[in-house]
Amino acid sequence: MVADNAADSTKGQNESTDVLISTRTVVKNALEKLGYPDEVFELMKDPMRMMTVRIPVRMDDGSIEIYTGYRAQHNDAVGPTKGGVRFHPGVTEKEVKALSIWMSLKAGIVDLPYGGGKGGIICDPRDMSFRELEGLSRGYVRAISQIVGPNKDIPAPDVFTNSQIMAWMMDEYSRIDEFNNPGFITGKPIVLGGSHGRESATAKGVTICINEAAKKQGIDVKGARVVVQGFGNAGSFLAKFLYDAGAKIVGISDAYGALHDPEGLDIDYLLDRRDSFGTVTKLFNNTISNKELLELDCDILVPAAVQNQITEENAHNIKASIVVEAANGPTTLEGTKILSERGKLLVPDVLASSGGVTVSYFEWVQNNQGYYWTAEDIDEKLHEIMIKAFNNIYNTSETRRVDMRLAAYMVGVRKMAEAARFRGWV
Numbered sequence: 001m002v003a004d005n006a007a008d009s010t011k012g013q014n015e016s017t018d019v020l021i022s023t024r025t026v027v028k029n030a031l032e033k034l035g036y037p038d039e040v041f042e043l044m045k046d047p048m049r050m051m052t053v054r055i056p057v058r059m060d061d062g063s064i065e066i067y068t069g070y071r072a073q074h075n076d077a078v079g080p081t082k083g084g085v086r087f088h089p090g091v092t093e094k095e096v097k098a099l100s101i102w103m104s105l106k107a108g109i110v111d112l113p114y115g116g117g118k119g120g121i122i123c124d125p126r127d128m129s130f131r132e133l134e135g136l137s138r139g140y141v142r143a144i145s146q147i148v149g150p151n152k153d154i155p156a157p158d159v160f161t162n163s164q165i166m167a168w169m170m171d172e173y174s175r176i177d178e179f180n181n182p183g184f185i186t187g188k189p190i191v192l193g194g195s196h197g198r199e200s201a202t203a204k205g206v207t208i209c210i211n212e213a214a215k216k217q218g219i220d221v222k223g224a225r226v227v228v229q230g231f232g233n234a235g236s237f238l239a240k241f242l243y244d245a246g247a248k249i250v251g252i253s254d255a256y257g258a259l260h261d262p263e264g265l266d267i268d269y270l271l272d273r274r275d276s277f278g279t280v281t282k283l284f285n286n287t288i289s290n291k292e293l294l295e296l297d298c299d300i301l302v303p304a305a306v307q308n309q310i311t312e313e314n315a316h317n318i319k320a321s322i323v324v325e326a327a328n329g330p331t332t333l334e335g336t337k338i339l340s341e342r343g344k345l346l347v348p349d350v351l352a353s354s355g356g357v358t359v360s361y362f363e364w365v366q367n368n369q370g371y372y373w374t375a376e377d378i379d380e381k382l383h384e385i386m387i388k389a390f391n392n393i394y395n396t397s398e399t400r401r402v403d404m405r406l407a408a409y410m411v412g413v414r415k416m417a418e419a420a421r422f423r424g425w426v
């Protein structure tokens with residue numbers, strides 16, 4: 001079911017691929033629906049703190065390369081800010097700001113005691129050696145060390161960062177702090193205080209949302225045809241979970257292209273062959289483009305790569321009846337509007353991908369108490385939180401007659417707005 005005036009979240013949009021402008025548009029619409037005064041929007045439209053850093057790194061050939069990085073802290077009314085760090089050539093200041101707002105919304109949706117933060121460095125880790133990446137990771141932590149910490153702002157992995165990078169960052173911060181400080185960062189290797197289930201948490205949360213959405217649409221996940229864009233942390237675990245549940249994964253992709261088989265791809269084979277950056281299609285000749293992948297005939301489409309993939313250009317051609325956003329910002333507001341008008345059920349990023357930060361929260365709690373939980377404990381708690389969040393947002397969307405993105409933003413901003421009010425900020 002999709003609300004009949006589902007275009008609500010897109011009201012007032014003007015530049016559809018500018019993620020900061022589109023995020024602000026929906027935040028404004030959500031605050032208006034909830035009846036908050038303008039000053040609440042003025043507070044929330046930008047991060048409360050934004051740091052730009054320049055990071056010198058000695059490269060393997062002896063030269064020095066200067067990298068630019070960012071850390072955005074959106075709002076700490078509820079608690080310390082939290083969110084991943086991405087290493088990607090396309091990182092921009094605006095993107096990091098929008099990503100930090102999305103993290104605040106996710107924390108509100110799954111009811112964590114956090115505000116949103118996000119970081120990014122303009123670089124291409126695929127072209128860097130292990131030693132150069134370590135230098136960059138440590139340099140970034142030295143540059144932002146004054147504004148981060150286990151009770152201030154807690155980083156985590158995102159695009160092209162992983163548990164090894166979290167380990168270097170944790171080690172650097174612990175050296176600066178002069179004691180072992182695992183709660184500074186999440187997504188660490190288990191031996192350094194990482195949590196069971198963090199690596200697969202984002203995909204597990206997405207899987208739970210897919211199961212719930214499929215029930216609403218009367219689709220059986222067993223036998224359903226699924227397309228997943230992106231074969232990294234989020235996309236590859238997700239493809240595996242759905243493959244094991246009996247779904248037919250008819251398409252997957254990475255940054256270089258896509259694979260398609262209407263009879264279903266062998267996901268175990270592809271997982272064996274992908275590299276640590278989620279690249280696998282380079283090994284095949286008969287690839288299709290990412291654009292073609294998104295328009296394949298299927299029941300469920302999961303964008304799990306980068307932003308602005310479903311736009312006004314291709315939303316009319318999407319065949320899937322359910323679109324579940326594992327990536328941050330994969331659908332523009334114009335794309336959202338078209339999908340909603342076509343009766344597609346769109347489960348928005350701030351809900352669907354919130355399993356990652358949820359298990360990061362579990363990791364931080366375990367680090368703070370020095371007592372570690374089993375994989376079963378984590379699974380059970382994540383499941384309970386995600387089901388509750390999905391149904392809360394689905395029901396909000398039905399009762400308030402808005403699309404699921406606007407419903408998610410309404411749920412996500414409320415706690416932050418209330419906390420800011422009690423603190424006397426607005």
Ligand SMILES: NC(=O)C1=CN([C@@H]2O[C@H](COP(=O)(O)OP(=O)(O)OC[C@H]3O[C@@H](n4cnc5c(N)ncnc54)[C@H](O)[C@@H]3O)[C@@H](O)[C@H]2O)C=CC1
Nearest residue numbers: 159160202230231232233234254255278305327328353356
């Ligand atoms: N890792 C996490 O815990 C979380 C990740 N996300 C989001 O999920 C998405 C994917 O993140 P991860 O899987 O962690 O990253 P990753 O670095 O593990 O994998 C990224 C995948 O996307 C592909 N890719 C990169 N650029 C592309 C492009 N232009 N077109 C098509 N594919 C491209 C890569 O080849 C790779 O397969 C991002 O939007 C991220 O912000 C959201 C919540 C948590």
Ligand SMILES: O=C(O)CCC(=O)C(=O)O
Nearest residue numbers: 083084156158356357360
């Ligand atoms: O695990 C975390 O703290 C943050 C994950 C993240 O960056 C995201 O959900 O986009």
